[in-house]
Amino acid sequence: MIREVGDLLGIHPEALRRWVKKARAQAAADAVAAKLERERIRELGKEVAELRRANESSRSPRRIQPRPVARSVTSPGRSSRSSCGPPPPGTAPPPRV
Secondary structure (H helix, E strand, O other), rough: HHEEEHHHHHOOOHHHHHHHHHHHHHHHHHHHHHHHHHHHHHHHHHHHHHHHHHHHHHOOOOOOOOOOOOOOOOOOOOOOOOOOOOOOOOOOOOOOO
């Protein structure tokens, strides 16, 4: 078949055979690249949707719940700030009077 087409076009059959082989290889590579590109576009679309949802949720007003205040039970006449022991980590010591 390649010989007949080569004769019709005035091209040496072996040159035509190499062109066909090269074109088929390029077409296969293009098909693989197109498939990978479609997959990447699909992944990016999912990522965009996720980021939009996160963005919308960060924009929506949130009801802020007050944090409960921990109150210690003390005897009458004693403050909750006693000087017995070191202060808890991350807090400043009570001021001296």
